[in-house]
Amino acid sequence: xxxxxxxxxxxxxxxxxxxxxxxxxxxxxxxxxxxxxxxxxxxxxxxxxxxxxxxxxxxxxxxxxxxxxxxxxxxxxxxxxxxxxxxxxxxxxxxxxxxxxxxxxxxxxxxxxxxxxxxxxxxxxxxxxxxxxxxxxxxxxxxxxxxxxxxxxxxxxxxxxxxxxxxxxxxxxxxxxxxxxxxxxxxxxxxxxxxxxxxxxxxxxxxxxxxxxxxxxxxxxxxxx
Numbered sequence: 570x571x572x573x574x575x576x577x578x579x580x581x582x583x584x585x586x587x588x589x590x591x592x593x594x595x596x597x598x599x600x601x602x603x604x605x606x607x608x609x610x611x612x613x614x615x616x617x618x619x620x621x622x623x624x625x626x627x628x629x630x631x632x633x634x635x636x637x638x639x640x641x642x643x644x645x646x647x648x649x650x651x652x653x654x655x656x657x658x659x660x661x662x663x664x665x666x667x668x669x670x671x672x673x674x675x676x677x678x679x680x681x682x683x684x685x686x687x688x689x690x691x692x693x694x695x696x697x698x699x700x701x702x703x704x705x706x707x708x709x710x711x712x713x714x715x716x717x718x719x720x721x722x723x724x725x726x727x728x729x730x731x732x733x734x735x736x737x738x739x740x741x742x743x744x745x746x747x748x749x750x751x752x753x754x755x756x757x758x759x760x761x762x763x764x765x766x767x768x769x770x771x772x773x774x775x776x777x778x779x780x781x782x783x784x785x786x787x788x789x790x791x792x793x794x
Contacts, residue, residue, distance in 0.1 A: 572668035574629040578618030592672035599675050600642035605691040606666045607635040624662055631665025637690035646675035653681040655690035700728035714738040717775040720782030722748035730755040743768050
């Protein structure tokens with residue numbers, strides 16, 4: 570099968586399409602024919618060598634965690650061949666999702682809802698789980714809670730805005746000009762264009778600040794809380 574791998578840290582030019590054996594599965598695993606994969610910041614940071622303490626420096630390495638596809642072999646799981654699923658690989662550097670097939674634990678895949686396509690399903694696991702983790706850490710929310718989401722329209726923000734909206738809080742989203750409509754569509758009550766407005770210079774105060782851009786910093790965030 571074809572897979573994407575790299576033998577040294579660097580830019581996208583280090584990525585190579587290689588031929589590898591089609592994975593064989595253990596009884597507790599499923600074999601999935603991959604239809605779509607999503608890329609997260611962690612993937613390119615590892616590839617560039619920015620996370621060597623986690624990744625180590627042994628090569629070759631693979632890439633991609635989130636995937637969606639069709640069950641090829643079901644093992645002893647409750648899945649059947651032909652089921653449409655989405656899921657994650659346990660070790661993206663060893664068994665990256667950017668391959669024609671992946672062998673993963675049956676507990677690492679879920680049936681794909683019929684209402685979404687493979688591309689949409691592949692975007693869910695990492696950022697969706699992260700958004701849920703943020704909600705868990707925030708704790709109690711109500712209609713009076715003022716939440717600012719800075720950098721609100723990446724994959725993480727797309728899920729977080731929708732989950733916050735279900736809590737009926739008041740959401741202010743900070744995004745670029747071209748993404749403001751998406752922020753409103755996903756649940757923001759008000760939007761700020763960071764190219765035109767400085768949220769730190771505003772008079773509005775927030776109960777919670779979620780900085781998904783990584784650029785605001787805790788000291789700055791405290792000024793508007």
